[in-house]
Amino acid sequence: MVTEPACSSEIGPKADTGLASSVAHVRSTQCPQLADACYLDAAAAPPFPSGLVTAVAQSLSGKLLSNPHSKSPSAISTADQISATRLRIMRDMFGIQDTHDWSLIFTSGTTASLKLVGESFDWTQTKGKRGFSYLVESHTSAVGIRDLAALCDVTSASFTAESSANVNHEGLVVLPLQCNATGKRYVDLAKRLRRSTSDRTLVMVDAASYLSSSQRLNLSLWSANEVPDLIAFSFYKIFGYPTGLGGLLVRRSAAPWLLHKTYHGGGTVDSILAESRWTKPRKDLEARLEDGTSNIHGILAVNTALDYYEKAFGLWDLRGDYVGGLSSRLVQAMEGLRHGNGNPVVRIYRGRGQIEAEFGPIVNFNVLAADGTIVPPQEVDRLASISNIHLRTGRHCNPGFVTSQLGVTEAHLKQEYADGVGCDDAGDAALEGSSKASASLRASLCLLNAIEDVERLVGFIARFFLSCSPSTRADPLDRTEAPVERRFDLANITVYPIKSCSGQNLERGERWRLTRHGLEYDREWIVMNLANGKALSQKRFPKMVLIRPRIDLVGRTMSISIAGIDQPFTLDLDDESQYAGQEATESRTVQVCGVETRPRAHKSEQLRILLSNLLGVSCTLAKQAIDTSRHSKLGSGSEKVPLIFSNESPFLLINSASIDEVCEWMQQDTAEAGYTSVGTEEVASDSGYSSGPHPERRDKRSGLLAQAASFRANFLVSPCDGGPEAPFAEDMFSRVTLGDKHVFAVLGECRRCQMVCVDQCTGEVKPQTLKTLAKHRRNGRGRIIFGSHLAWLPGLELRSSGRFDLDDARVWVGMSVVTS
Numbered sequence: 155m156v157t158e159p160a161c162s163s164e165i166g167p168k169a170d171t172g173l174a175s176s177v178a179h180v181r182s183t184q185c186p187q188l189a190d191a192c193y194l195d196a197a198a199a200p201p202f203p204s205g206l207v208t209a210v211a212q213s214l215s216g217k218l219l220s221n222p223h224s225k226s227p228s229a230i231s232t233a234d235q236i237s238a239t240r241l242r243i244m245r246d247m248f249g250i251q252d253t254h255d256w257s258l259i260f261t262s263g264t265t266a267s268l269k270l271v272g273e274s275f276d277w278t279q280t281k282g283k284r285g286f287s288y289l290v291e292s293h294t295s296a297v298g299i300r301d302l303a304a305l306c307d308v309t310s311a312s313f314t315a316e317s318s319a320n321v322n323h324e325g326l327v328v329l330p331l332q333c334n335a336t337g338k339r340y341v342d343l344a345k346r347l348r349r350s351t352s353d354r355t356l357v358m359v360d361a362a363s364y365l366s367s368s369q370r371l372n373l374s375l376w377s378a379n380e381v382p383d384l385i386a387f388s389f390y391k392i393f394g395y396p397t398g399l400g401g402l403l404v405r406r407s408a409a410p411w412l413l414h415k416t417y418h419g420g421g422t423v424d425s426i427l428a429e430s431r432w433t434k435p436r437k438d439l440e441a442r443l444e445d446g447t448s449n450i451h452g453i454l455a456v457n458t459a460l461d462y463y464e465k466a467f468g469l470w471d472l473r474g475d476y477v478g479g480l481s482s483r484l485v486q487a488m489e490g491l492r493h494g495n496g497n498p499v500v501r502i503y504r505g506r507g508q509i510e511a512e513f514g515p516i517v518n519f520n521v522l523a524a525d526g527t528i529v530p531p532q533e534v535d536r537l538a539s540i541s542n543i544h545l546r547t548g549r550h551c552n553p554g555f556v557t558s559q560l561g562v563t564e565a566h567l568k569q570e571y572a573d574g575v576g577c578d579d580a581g582d583a584a585l586e587g588s589s590k591a592s593a594s595l596r597a598s599l600c601l602l603n604a605i606e607d608v609e610r611l612v613g614f615i616a617r618f619f620l621s622c623s624p625s626t627r628a629d630p631l632d633r634t635e636a637p638v639e640r641r642f643d644l645a646n647i648t649v650y651p652i653k654s655c656s657g658q659n660l661e662r663g664e665r666w667r668l669t670r671h672g673l674e675y676d677r678e679w680i681v682m683n684l685a686n687g688k689a690l691s692q693k694r695f696p697k698m699v700l701i702r703p704r705i706d707l708v709g710r711t712m713s714i715s716i717a718g719i720d721q722p723f724t725l726d727l728d729d730e731s732q733y734a735g736q737e738a739t740e741s742r743t744v745q746v747c748g749v750e751t752r753p754r755a756h757k758s759e760q761l762r763i764l765l766s767n768l769l770g771v772s773c774t775l776a777k778q779a780i781d782t783s784r785h786s787k788l789g790s791g792s793e794k795v796p797l798i799f800s801n802e803s804p805f806l807l808i809n810s811a812s813i814d815e816v817c818e819w820m821q822q823d824t825a826e827a828g829y830t831s832v833g834t835e836e837v838a839s840d841s842g843y844s845s846g847p848h849p850e851r852r853d854k855r856s857g858l859l860a861q862a863a864s865f866r867a868n869f870l871v872s873p874c875d876g877g878p879e880a881p882f883a884e885d886m887f888s889r890v891t892l893g894d895k896h897v898f899a900v901l902g903e904c905r906r907c908q909m910v911c912v913d914q915c916t917g918e919v920k921p922q923t924l925k926t927l928a929k930h931r932r933n934g935r936g937r938i939i940f941g942s943h944l945a946w947l948p949g950l951e952l953r954s955s956g957r958f959d960l961d962d963a964r965v966w967v968g969m970s971v972v973t974s
Contacts, residue, residue, distance in 0.1 A: 173467060173468060173472055173473070173476045174476065174604065174605070176466060176467055176468070177467070177476070177601065177602060177603075177604055178604060180203050180205070180466055180467075180602070181602060181604065183205075184203035184204045184205040185201060185203055185204070185602060186204070187201060188201060188602065190542055191542050191543075191544060192541075192542060192543040192544065192607050192610045192611060193544045193602075193603070193607070194543065194544055194545055194597040194598060194599065194603070194607060194611060195544045195545060195546050195596075195597075195598060196366070196515070196598045196599055196600030196602075196603070197334055197337075197363060197391075197516055197546070197596065197598035198546055198598070199390055199391070199394065199397070200366065200367065200390075200391070200393075200394040200600040200601075200602065201394055201600075201602055202393060202394030202395040203462075203466070203602070205462065205466070206393065206394070206395055206458070206459060206462045206463075207395060209458050209461075209462050210395070210396075210455045210458045210459070213454070213455075213457075213458045214451055214454060214455070217231075217235075217454075218231070219231075219232045219235075219450055219451070219454075220232050221447050221450075222236060222447075222448060222450070223420075223421045223447065232450060235454055236448060236450070236453050236454070239453050239454060239456055239457050240253075240258045240440075241253050242457060242460065243258060243401070243456060244256055244258060244403070246370070246460055247365070247370045247371065247392075247460075248370070248371050248372070248373050248385070248403065249370070249371070249372035249373050249374035249375065250373055250374070251374065254406075255405060255406045256403055256404065256405060256406065257403070257404045257406070257409065257439045257440050258401055258402070258403055258404075258440065259401065259402040259404065259439070259440050259443045259444055260399065260400070260401055260440075260444055260448055260449065260453060261399075261400045261401060261402055261444075262398050262399065262400055262449075263362075263388040263390075263398065263399070263400035264293075264295060264360060264361075264362035264386045264387055264388045264391075264400050265295040265400075266400060267386035267387070267400050267401065267402035268295045268296055268298070268299060268328070268358075268360065268386050269295075269298070269299075269302075270402060270415075270443060271299070271326070271358060271384060271386070271402065271412065272298070272299035272302035272303065273302060273414075273415055273416070274412040274413070274414055274415040274443065275302075275303075275325075275326055275356075275411055275412060275414060276410075276411050276412075276413070276414050277303055277306035277307075277308045277325065277414075278306070278414075279324075279325065279354065280308050280324050280325040281306060281307050281308060282307055282308075283308070283309065283324070284308070284309045284310065284311055284324065284325075285303060285308040285309070285310075285324055285325030285326065286299060286300055286303040286308060286309075286310040286311075286325055286326050286327075286328075287310070287311055287312070287313055287321065287323050287325075287326075287327045287328070288300070288310070288312055288313075288327070288328045288329065289312065289313060289314070289315070289318075289328070289329035289330065289340065289343075289554070290312045290313065290314050290554035290557075290558055291330065291333045291335065291336070291338070291505065291552060291554045291555050291558065291559075292312075292328060292329065292330055292360065292552070292554060293330060293334050293360060293362070293363075293551050293552055294551045294552070294553065295360070295551070296328045296329075296330070296360050297553070297554075299326070299328065303325075303326075308325065312554065314558070315340065315343050318343060318346070318347060319346070319350070323347070323350075323351055323355050324352075324354055324355055325354070325355060325356075326355070326356050326358060327347060327351065327355060327356070327357050327358065328358045328359075328360065329343065329344060329347070329357075329358075329359060329360070330359065330360040330361075330362075330363060330364070331344060331359045331360065331361045331363070331364035331371070332361075332363040332364035332514045332516075333363065333505065333516075333552065333555065334362070334363040334516070334550060334551065334552060335503075335516075335518055335550040335552040335555035335559070335594075335596065336503055336504055336505045336513070336516060336518045336555060336559065337363075337481075337504075337513045337514040337515065337516025337517065337518070337598070338504060338505040338511050338512075338513055338514075339364065339511065339512045339513060339514055341512070344357065344359050344380075344382055345376065345377075345380035348379065348380050348381065348382055348383075349379050349380055356383040356384060356408050356411055357382045357383050357384070358382060358383060358384035358385070358386065359382045359384070359385050359386070360386050360387075361385050361386065361387040362386065362387055362388050362391050362400075363391070363514065363516070364514065365387050365391060365392050366391065366392055366477075366514075366515075366600060366601070367392055367393055367394075367463050367467075367473065367600060367601045368470070368473035368474045368476065368477040368478075368515075368600065368601045369470070369473075369474050369477075369514065370470050371385070381405070382405075383404070383405045383407070383408035384402065384403065384404055384405070384408060385401075385402070385403040386400070386401070386402055386403075387400060387401050387403075388400040388401075389401070389452070389456055389459075392459075393456070393459040393463065395455070395459070396449075396451070396452040396455050396456075398449060398452060399449050399452040399453065399456070402443075404439060409439050412439070412443070413442075415435075415442070415443065417445070418433050418435045418442070419445070420445065420446050420447075421436075421441060421444070421445075421446070421447065422435055422436055422441060422442055422443070422444065422445055423435055423436065424436050424437070463601075467601060473601055476601070477515045477599055477600060477601055477603070478515065480515065480599050480603055480604075480605065480607075480608055481513070481514070481515035481516075481517065481599055483605065483608050484517050484597065484599070484608045484611070484612070485502065485517055487608065487612040488500040488502060488517065488519060488612065488615070489502065491612065491615060491616060491620060492620075493524040493620060493621045493622075493623075494524070494621055494622040494623045494624045495524055495621075495623070495624050497522065497524055497525070497526055498522060499521065499522055499615060499616070499619055499620050500519050500520070500521060500522065500615065501519060501520050501521075501522055501528070502517060502518065502519045503518040503519065503520075503555075503559045503560065503594060504518075505558075505559060515598060515599040515600070516596060516597070516598045516599075517596070517597045517598075518550070518555075518559075518594050518595070518596045519594065519595055519596075519597070520534075520591055520594050520595060521534050521595070521615060521619045521936070523619075523621075523934075523936050524621040524623065527934070527935065527936070528590065528591045528936075529619060529935075529936030530591065530935065530936060530937060531547050531548075531591060531593045531594055531595050532547060532593075532907075533936055533937055533938060534547075534595055534615075534619070535547040535595065536907050536908050536924065536938075537614070537618055537924065537925065537928050537938075538595075538614065539908065540908055540911055540919075540921035540924055540925065541614055541921065541925070543610065543611060543614055545595050545596060545597055546595070546596040546597075546598070547593060547594075547595050547596075548593050548594075549592070549593055549594075550594075550596055553567070556592060556593075560590060560591060560592060560593075560594060561590050562590060562591075562592045566592065567592060570592060575592075597611060617929075618925075618928050618929065619936075638886075638974075639972060639973065639974045640880060640883055640972075640973045640974075641874050641970065641971065641972055641973075642809075642871035642872060642873055642874060642970075642971040642972075642973065643871065643872050643873075643874055643875075643968065643969075643970065643971065644869060644870075644871060644892060644965070644966075644967055644968060644969040644970070644971050645810055645870045645871060645872040645967070646659060646660070646862065646869075646870035646967060647659070647660040647666060647673070647868065647869060647870075647965060647966070647967055648660070648863075648866075648867065648868055648870075649666065649673050649674075649675060649676050649705065649868070650676055650677050650866065650868075651675050651676065651677070651678060651679055651703040651704075651705055651712060652677075652679045652680065652681060652701060652703050652714075652775070653677045653679065653680045653681075653689060653691075653799045653800075654680075654681070654689070654690060654691045654692045654695075654698045654909075655681065655698050655699070655701040655702070655703060656698075656699050656700070656701060656702040656703070656914065657863065657866065657914070658703065658704050658705060660966065660967055661967075662966075662967050662968060663966065663967075664966060664967070665964040665965070665966045666964060666965055666966070667962070667963065667964050668896060668946055668948075668963040668964065668965060669804075669946075670795070670796050670804065670946060670948070671796040671797055671798050671800075671804050672797075672798065672800055672804035672805060672868070673805070673868055673965075675705050675712075675727075676798075676800070676804075676868065677798055677799040677800045678777060678778055678798050678799065679703075679775055679776065679777050679778075679799070680753055680775075680776050680778075680799050681698065681701070681765055681769070681773050681774070681775060681776075682753055682755060682773055682774060682775070682776040683771060683772070683773050684755075684762075684772040684773055684774060685771070685772055687753075689753075689799065690769065690771070690773060691909070692909050692912050693907060693908050693909050695769050695771075696912045696917040696918070696919055697768055697769055697917045698769065698917075699912060699913070699914050699915070699916070699917045700716055700717040700718070700768065700917055701714065701716055701765070701768070702714070702715045702716070702717065703715075705727070710726065710727045710728055711724050711725065711726060711727060712724070712725050712727055714761070714764075714775070716764065716768055719764070723758070723760065723761050723764060725756070725758075725761075725775075732756060732757055732758070733754035733755065733756055733757065733776075733777055734754050734755045734756075734757060735754075753776035753777060753778055754776060754777050754778075755774050755775070755776045756774055756775040756776065756777070758774075758775075761774060761775055762774040778798050778799060795901070795945040802901075802904070802905075802943055803901050803902075803943035803944060803945060804944070804945055804946065805868045805869065805898065805943070805944035805945070805946065806865075806866070806867040806868050806869070806904055806941055806942070806943060806944065807867055807868070807869040807870075807871060807884060807887075807890065807898075807941060807942045807944055808862060808865050808867040808869070808870055808871075808884070808940065808941040808942075809870075809871055809872075809880070809881070809882070809883060809884045809941075810862070810870060810871065810872040810873070811872070811873055811879045811880050811881045811882075811883070812881045812882050812883075812884065812940070812941075813861050813862055813865070814879070814881070815881035815882070816861075816923075816926060816927065816930075816931075816940070817861060819926045819929070819930055820922055820923070820926045823922065823925070823926055823929070824922065863914035863915070864910045864911075864912065864913070864914055864923055865904075865906075865910060865940060865941055866909070866914075867941055869892075869944075869971075871884075871971050883973070884900075884941065884942045884973075885903070885942075887900045887942055887973045887974070888900050888974060889973065889974045890942075890944060890971065890972075890973050891971070891972045891973070891974075892965055892969050892970075892971055893965070893969040893970060894970060894972065895951060896946065896948075896951060896963060896965065897946075897947045897950040897951060898944040898945060898946055898947060899944065899945045899947055900942050900943070900944060901942075901943040901944065901945050902942070902943050903933060903937075903939040903940075903941070903942065903943070904939060904940060904941035904942065904943055905937045905938065905939060906924065906927055906931075906937075906938045906939060906940050907924075907938075908924060910923045910924050910927065910940070911923050911924050924938065927939075927940055946963075948963065951963070
């Protein structure tokens with residue numbers, strides 16, 4: 155029995171507390187970056203008020219600071235202020251009153267603190283046996299210590315909260331105080347481990363996720379035999395500002411274990427010789443482990459941050475209650491979302507033993523279709539992004555969470571990596587069977603969040619993913635219609651010589667050659683990032699639409715012009731010497747949809763500068779290497795379909811009647827949203843996406859092409875004159891024949907992403923296009939679809955007379971199109 159209304163997303167009454175009023179005041183007066191954004195990624199990095207930066211600037215600018223390694227009056231004063239800050243951090247943030255028993259080493263962050271322990275730890279006592287243990291749900295920064303241990307012939311092993319009591323821990327044990335993926339807290343486990351370990355073992359906690367502007371670690375409430383030996387943390391996770399500063403707290407009893415650091419230079423040495431290998435490190439642990447000059451300004455900024463947050467928001471406990479209340483409301487609202495058939499809309503991942511566990515302000519989840527299948531997390535994230543809702547999508551740098559909570563096997567993750575899907579790319583698919591996914595979404599809250607952020611996220615999920623239908627059928631598209639033969643006109647043909655750049659529309663009467671891998675010259679070039687060899691995309695660089703290549707078949711050239719720049723660049727289509735040789739590509743590979751390619755960079759410095767200046771990243775034009783080939787992963791029978799730089803297929807077809815239908819939906823949606831101008835869209839702002847009028851060009855063919863351009867298809871078909879409009883008839887196509895001659899197989903639906911939001915004339919990002927598709931055009935996997943992928947079947951050419959010439963197969967605008 156469903157207790158909540160089937161389509162309800164109500165949060166409940168808003169909290170009206172003094173702290174909520176303080177948060178609202180700070181947000182409205184000091185957080186312009188949050189004006190139109192719903193920021194729910196505080197576990198990655200919380201936002202910070204302008205008042206904090208102003209206070210830091212005022213404090214630092216009034217002081218004469220110097221390198222504390224010097225002995226000038228200003229240097230001595232600086233050293234004293236750093237020492238005072240160490241003591242305050244230990245007392246205010248960690249409740250340590252007897253600071254003599256602790257050392258605080260400043261690092262660049264939690265990862266650096268964990269790495270420093272791994273490099274400095276005395277592994278000799280456990281050489282040849284297991285000497286490093288870590289909780290399964292640990293961040294990769296903690297897991298990485300095992301490689302440092304392995305260099306010293308020490309083996310490593312993971313453990314779970316349930317198995318920890320049965321493990322004989324020796325050497326170094328590391329666990330998070332709070333799982334960065336699920337928010338589950340392991341405070342009690344840390345205490346138990348510390349009580350049960352011997353003097354031959356150190357317990358280290360990763361407190362990066364646990365600590366925040368609403369949560370400190372008060373060790374005065376812990377028994378002496380429960381307090382960890384080492385604590386790693388980052389200050390930007392707490393205050394948002396400054397970044398590049400972290401800490402490592404070391405108990406005095408643990409200090410002798412950390413004297414095996416191999417590098418000592420600068421301020422970490424008491425004495426050193428240049429002519430012979432003789433070095434005497436500092437005896438003071440803090441000075442011994444802090445390489446180089448301290449981050450003076452960052453360290454002293456912590457003092458100001460502590461003052462600022464207490465003055466603006468009150469005591470730690472009050473802040474914790476406020477943020478905890480928001481998190482509870484979010485969990486309750488998500489659990490209350492139900493499809494019309496009673497099935498949940500959201501699956502929340504909370505780890506083992508979740509009934510008794512304590513959780514921080516992190517909610518890890520996936521969205522479910524009405525039949526219980528997982529909507530691919532990246533599909534959700536794409537819509538959230540264009541709605542200016544900031545979430546974290548992926549595996550959250552926590553491989554143990556993926557295998558233990560998402561239920562994905564190690565073998566599957568290895569196979570995904572072999573297919574070109576790493577941690578940064580995870581989330582674009584649910585596993586076969588679709589009840590699992592190798593990635594998830596994470597919403598994390600902080601002190602600068604308000605109940606409106608919770609309402610906005612829940613409302614977003616309800617708007618795009620909640621089905622009021624009592625049916626469990628996952629596919630909302632009606633495919634019950636029997637396939638019939640239909641006739642269209644080929645209204646437009648577009649070639650995209652450079653992937654993600656502007657397309658070239660064929661003129662009437664212009665004929666273009668077909669190849670198995672697409673239209674001739676279609677996506678044979680990319681704009682390549684010279685730093686990492688990756689192909690740039692409009693999704694990240696919308697200004698790529700201003701790069702306008704044009705192929706001249708007669709002159710055998712390609713001219714590349716950039717909007718606003720008079721001088722185009724022209725290259726010879728047949729001159730292979732203008733690209734770097736094959737030997738130069740041996741070490742430079744590019745992943746395109748999981749397949750490795752070796753593009754050859756153009757040698758022109760002028761072209762490199764032209765493209766780099768436009769896009770703000772060091773890049774150049776590159777062409778596919780001749781000996782590299784890719785194939786479509788879409789269903790195409792026994793014969794492989796070749797690709798160059800196209801994502802999924804050689805050809806893409808769209809239907810003008812379908813475009814008109816989407817435009818009608820968009821007009822309805824904008825009218826419902828309260829816009830007075832017909833045909834308006836939301837336009838992206840620098841800080842995200844805000845609502846504003848944007849007139850569309852809707853005059854006949856130019857208007858049609860302007861709308862069609864957003865879908866970046868090769869073939870645009872239109873109903874024949876006098877023929878019936880058939881929106882989304884392409885969903886039923888299995889074969890497409892051009893000119894009663896060229897036969898194409900339909901490989902499948904085209905999955906859509908943020909790229910359809912980019913205006914192909916101006917580069918403006920207008921989210922309404924994808925939002926509209928998301929409401930009306932989803933397949934059974936929850937993917938947003940529009941258009942059909944095609945593969946040319948030259949073996950099935952319809953020969954009216956004579957012999958068919960494969961090398962002279964051509965298409966042109968105005969051809970008849972027959973589908974079945």
